Amino acid sequence: MLTSAVRGIARRSFSTSKCSAVQQMTVRDALNSALDEEMEKDERVFLLGEEVALYDGAYKVSRGLWKKYGEKRVIDTPITEAGFCGIAVGAAMAGLRPVCEFMTFNFSMQAIDQIINSAAKTFYMSAGKVNVPIVFRGPNGAAAGVGAQHSQCFGAWYSHCPGLKVISPYNSEDAKGLLKAAIRDPDPVVVLENELLYGVQYPMSDEALSKDFVLPIGKAKIERVGKHITLVAHSKAVELALEAANELAGKGIEAEVINLRSLRPLDINTVVQSVAKTHHVVTVEQGWPQCGIGAEISARISESEAFFHLDSPVIRVTGVDGPMPYTKSLEAVALPQTPDVILAVNKVLGVSQ
């Protein structure tokens, strides 16, 4: 399915879209068009957060929306996360469809009570009366050179909590299709974007360019088909897995790469089916190891029939188990690199390097 032509067009992408006449779009623009289309479609949808309006968004995701929709629907807030996040949750309880932007998810810690205790639990506590249709979105995970407080993945934190849905898009199609699904969803959805991918271009199929393009939350995507080992990743780590798969292919190892897309629900069925075929799994993520996404996948495999298909243990490739240093050389090795994935694959397959 994959051709070198695709690779030539978009080095980082292994989309299954047709390679001819495929339009390129950055993740930033994909998110922007998702917001634009859903705001146009539904008057109840509004965007609030720090610098989303006049400044066009700290990362320019909301560029042009304030001009188009005005201050009623694109709203700059003061730098008070607990306050504006709580307001957004309250507005959702009262019938609106807020998109609450955190300038980065690191700042969402100031407001995590409202996300967990107010947004995620109210529907259950009210015995199904008050559902909370809200989207919390913003950049997540390690950026570059921003130190410990701004370099963290919250995938494990939020996907731990029942009542929330959590998505972690990788490329532009993911970003657009999943954000639109999140805005239309009647439950609270956490959308973990990646800052370093905002400016990266990926192909957008004609279908993905359509206003009707929505991806299902809770379904993973097989980015690359392989038969020897399964690499399971989300967000920017998908890129890493694809690069590793590319390199491994040169040595005759065909890795199947699964882009999780959603962290909750976690599409464990796609993983299980892949494992039944490949008998080997390596998980790849940028977050910390303990109680991480890889840990969850490993546990879910152990608890499923997939365990009996394994020929070797599940191995996690993760960020180093420590805070992120500012030091450039240290930062580089604090996050998993392609050789780490290849090392893990070789160990799992018992291949000498």
Added chain:
Amino acid sequence: MIPGCIRSLSRQSSHRNYGSWSKVASLFSSRKNNYATEASFETKPFRLHKLDSGPSTHVSVTKEDALKLYKQLHTIRRMETAAGNLYKEKIVRGFCHLYSGQEACAVGIKAALRDQDSVITAYRAHGWTYLMGIDPVGVLAELTGRQSGNARGKGGSMHMYARNFYGGNGIVGAQVPLGTGIAFAHKYQNTGGVCVALYGDGAANQGQIFEVYNIAKLWDLPCIFVCENNGYGMGTSVERASASTEYYTRGDYVPGIWVDGMDVLAVREASRFAVDHCTSGKGPIVMETATYRYSGHSMSDPGTSYRTREEIQEVRQTRDPITSFKERILNANLVSAEELKKLESEIRKTVDDAVKIAKADKEIPLNELTTDIYAECLETEIRNTTPFNPLSHARLGPAVNI
């Protein structure tokens, strides 16, 4: 203005100050059987913050309204007494925060609200739930965790909901940003409604409240911030928790009003003023209701280690919101003792019957453990305590925001 009232403004210095109320005009033209159809009284002066003028201290009430207010006050008291007893019988589990002593705050505010207005409160939510349209069975069966409960027994004491009523919230102060968001929705959707967001003197020191004072004022949101000052945040008196105990001024640039929270008519008057303030486009307002909690913070608190029994006794005798209102409307010949007695016995029966139902009712079936986690569940199954017997998700409630 009314010297006899000013005399006892503060909680500590209170004497039988309701006795000093002036019955200004108790008899109106249309008299039947020597009973008035409307009576007027003077309230304690309101204290104002960043307001040029406040509500009138001259308040009047019709016979019909007086009976309605009395019914509500008395029902809440009766219901809370029943709740306390159910707790002592170990039928109510976990948390149970009683509203006894504070009834006039909720009843007075509710009397000023219109159909389009919303309310959100803290964990002391039983009285409000009843006022927002849930009958005593819905409240008490929720406390006993049974299926007739307002949230089918799944929410418990702090989590009850109704149309335009967004709960109970178990996280101190968290309901205030939510209420501000509900006010935002009122403005966004042009409903003309306001949202009342209530919190206690303890929560008044939470940072998120100051965050939303700021945003509400900045965006002119129709939000009435009500600080129910009952003197203690759990066991910490206001003086030991707050650098300023003038809670009605603590919105700084948000105008504020102080009202005697033991006087249902004063609270109603102040609330009408607050509603007018918000709906005239002036943005939010803070209202402090000075009140008192007879019970401990929760059922595990005897409520006597940080205050004296004498203090509680004195408030009961001199400032009780129900006794005082009863005396006023009786003295004004607005209602007869017989009428009130009849009402009281009806309420007793209603609450007693509700208690019986709340005790005898069943709990929801076990399969509701995994019902209504999501409005639209995308999980294929819900994990059980072990992976060997997964559960399925079901939908039952109406999900009002689809």
